[in-house]
Amino acid sequence: MNLDQFQAAIERVSGEIGKVIIGQLDAIRQSLVVILTNQHALIEGVPGLAKTLLARTLARVLGCEFNRIQFTPDLMPADITGTNVFNLQRNEFSLIKGPVFTAFLLADEINRAPAKTQSALLQAMQERTVTIDRETHTLSPNFTVFATQNPIESEGTYPLPEAQKDRFMLKIAMTWPQREEELDLARRSLDEHAPEAVLRRGEVQQCLSQEELGELRSALQLVQVSEQLVEYAVEAVRRTRTDDNILVGAGPRATQALLAGSRAWAALSGRDFVSPDDVRAMASPALEHRLLLRPESELEGVRTGEVLDRILHEVPVPR
Secondary structure (H helix, E strand, O other): OOHHHHHHHHHHHHHHHOOOOOOOHHHHHHHHHHHHOOOOEEEEOOOOOOHHHHHHHHHHHHOOOEEEEEOOOOOOHHHHHEEEEEEOOOOEEEEEEOOOOOOEEEEEOHHHOOHHHHHHHHHHHHHOEEEEOOEEEEOOOOOEEEEEEOOOOOOOOOOOOHHHHOOOOEEEEOOOOOHHHHHHHHHHOOOOOOHHHHHHOOOOOOOOOHHHHHHHHHHHHHOEOOHHHHHHHHHHHHHOOOOOOEEEOOOHHHHHHHHHHHHHHHHHOOOOEOOHHHHHHHHHHHHHHHOEEOHHHHHOOOOHHHHHHHHHHHOOOOO
16 A cells, blocks of 8 residues: 555545544544554543543544443452453353454543552553453554543542553644534534434444455555654654653653654645655654653643643754
8 A cells, every 4th residue: 555545545534534533633643653553542521522422533544343341349350361261051151242343442541440450451551462361362553542631630549550642653642612613512412413323323434354455554655754754753752751840750661653654644635755744743742651750840830732832842853
């Protein structure tokens, strides 16, 4: 698949997603970046911004199996991975697969469950395998986690461990729609064109087969990344480890995420090369959730995004 075919496929995918999701263009593009790089995403936003609907729509358009887990304080690891149950008729144990055995998994309100339950996803996200009673099972090669969380409500929540946040390639921020977008949504909700109804009736068509999705991912290799851009990305990540406002900077996995995301962003923009603007576009979603500010900086009102913007301006831009 060449880049022209890549663009044609992405346009078809975007058109089908647009039948359901109104606005949220950055969130849609960043979600496609995660899928094209075969990684995972943490979607953050207040209730009602279509976080769940976005994940369901992506699964429908890309022809991928979809499961959803509603994370709650009493959720147990076995509720995610599955368990072996003794079958009296066969006189043997049978595996009851959990919802993790899918292609697209929505971990809804992931920070509602304690760390023990959240950790049930770590092996699946990193290795695409699950170990149940000392037996390892292989998951789908397209296994992707879309985890959602509410950035405002903190009562009854458990902060994600740093090790788990590092497994998410991007943190996708979904914000309030523009006025015209919300007006469009309100009008459509009054008739049969309501987004949920459109998806429920099956009016959203599958655009890609599993083979074509693999070809799209392979096409990213056609996007060139210069040595100067690699050095620019590495230097930006390394400066997060020495900045006076940051207690814990981004690690090497963040560098990989930044470069892979920049390449996919360039391809979605219709270019066969990565520019400094692509790196800047991916810097906040790829790095911000991996940084931990010093307590004194937080007390002074310093924000992670502001520190990251300053670092990107301090690093010399390649010409």
